[in-house]
Amino acid sequence: MGEQAARKRERREARAHSPAVGARPPAVTAPARRVMAVLIATVVVIGAAAAGFLLYLSRQSDQAVATGAPAAAAPAASYRAVYRVTDSAGPTPRDQTDVIEARRPDEVRVEHHEGAPPGGRIFSGSIINRTAQTFLPDRSKGFSTPLTSALEPDVYSAPALSAAAGAGAVARLGLGAVLGQQCTRYLYRHTGSEALDRADDRDRVEVCVTSDDILMRQVVTLSGRVVRTAEAVQLDRSPTFAATDFESAGGETAAGAQITEKVVEGRPPDQPTVVGATPPPGFRLDRQLTDSHQEIDTPLLPFYIQSYVRGTEFAIVQQLLVANAGNRPWQSTGADPVQLSNGQIGQVLYHTGYVEVQSSVNGFPVRVIASGADVARYFAASLHAS
Numbered sequence: 001m002g003e004q005a006a007r008k009r010e011r012r013e014a015r016a017h018s019p020a021v022g023a024r025p026p027a028v029t030a031p032a033r034r035v036m037a038v039l040i041a042t043v044v045v046i047g048a049a050a051a052g053f054l055l056y057l058s059r060q061s062d063q064a065v066a067t068g069a070p071a072a073a074a075p076a077a078s079y080r081a082v083y084r085v086t087d088s089a090g091p092t093p094r095d096q097t098d099v100i101e102a103r104r105p106d107e108v109r110v111e112h113h114e115g116a117p118p119g120g121r122i123f124s125g126s127i128i129n130r131t132a133q134t135f136l137p138d139r140s141k142g143f144s145t146p147l148t149s150a151l152e153p154d155v156y157s158a159p160a161l162s163a164a165a166g167a168g169a170v171a172r173l174g175l176g177a178v179l180g181q182q183c184t185r186y187l188y189r190h191t192g193s194e195a196l197d198r199a200d201d202r203d204r205v206e207v208c209v210t211s212d213d214i215l216m217r218q219v220v221t222l223s224g225r226v227v228r229t230a231e232a233v234q235l236d237r238s239p240t241f242a243a244t245d246f247e248s249a250g251g252e253t254a255a256g257a258q259i260t261e262k263v264v265e266g267r268p269p270d271q272p273t274v275v276g277a278t279p280p281p282g283f284r285l286d287r288q289l290t291d292s293h294q295e296i297d298t299p300l301l302p303f304y305i306q307s308y309v310r311g312t313e314f315a316i317v318q319q320l321l322v323a324n325a326g327n328r329p330w331q332s333t334g335a336d337p338v339q340l341s342n343g344q345i346g347q348v349l350y351h352t353g354y355v356e357v358q359s360s361v362n363g364f365p366v367r368v369i370a371s372g373a374d375v376a377r378y379f380a381a382s383l384h385a386s
Helices: 002-017 030-067 146-150 158-166 255-260 373-382
Strands: 078-087 094-103 107-114 122-128 132-136 140-143 171-178 181-188 204-209 215-222 225-236 261-265 284-293 301-310 313-320 336-339 345-350 355-361 364-370
Touching: 140 255, 140 261, 146 284, 146 301, 146 313, 158 171, 158 181, 158 204, 158 345, 158 355, 158 373, 171 204, 171 215, 181 215, 255 261, 313 373, 345 373, 355 373, 364 373
Parallel strands: none
Antiparallel strands: 078 094, 078 225, 094 107, 107 122, 122 132, 132 140, 171 181, 181 204, 204 215, 215 225, 261 284, 284 301, 301 313, 313 364, 336 345, 345 355, 355 364
16 A cells, blocks of 8 residues: 555656646747847858859859850851742732852852742842952942951851840740751841841841751831741752852942942051950951941041951951041940950940940950850950050
């Protein structure tokens, strides 16, 4: 009995020291709350610091990519494309055939034929080679510089369009296919020589361009009405060109061209300061020339042009040989500021066939035109006076 009584007392004491089931936990005191707040704040700060460090590393990596040597692109070295075109700008739709022949980086032949493919009479066109531009069908001849083929509106650059889409200047619509060829669709607004801009419902151009820079389809809408549709019906990436395909007309340059332009091979002999560039690996200096011509209704102005090539890629440096001339002699509508790796601020403009960066060196306006954005920025950042 005595042992049973002792065990009962032990059980009562144990229950007395145990917390009752469902009982509220003791209240947290003010000092304890302060300790918990400090611990939480410390965790948040550490997390934010870690996130910031990761973002810093990401930006450093992005900057390294942007300022490093641009990777080589692979435009088609040569091609011949035939397009079925419907011109509906006038009161009655008209069928025509366009033929584009290109031998990159500096030879282009464009023919506009009457009628549906294979086409009839050539009613307009041009042949561009290293020295001359021949206008079809009358075969009058003008000067040609490296800029002539680079600015040809019928030749496209997939890297330039992709960069424009990345900058928000154009819309990327996804993939398409023409003649079994995969191409990327882009939508933009384009008027004349101005930079590409975002399209709207009234004015828009939709194109589909292959990864090696060949236009496969184009639809142009102006004032809410489709005025032109072009689609490739033949494509040859290994064409055999006739010896005369890129041959310029014989005889003298047209009198009108001689009045507005003068081209001399080599560096300007009497210019104390010229702007040069340090090309990325693989690019070589192909040509140097002095080109005096009119730009946007200006007087006859002297320009120094240096042309660089890497395979089928190109980069052109054009310097106005007049320091502190005030306004730049080139279109700048639609330009965006761009931070160059040398600390300079330039202006970048996106076009269908090239990317343009405008800057200045020692007061001389300079622009770089290149087949891709990375190449253009690299050359622009390396510009220096000599």
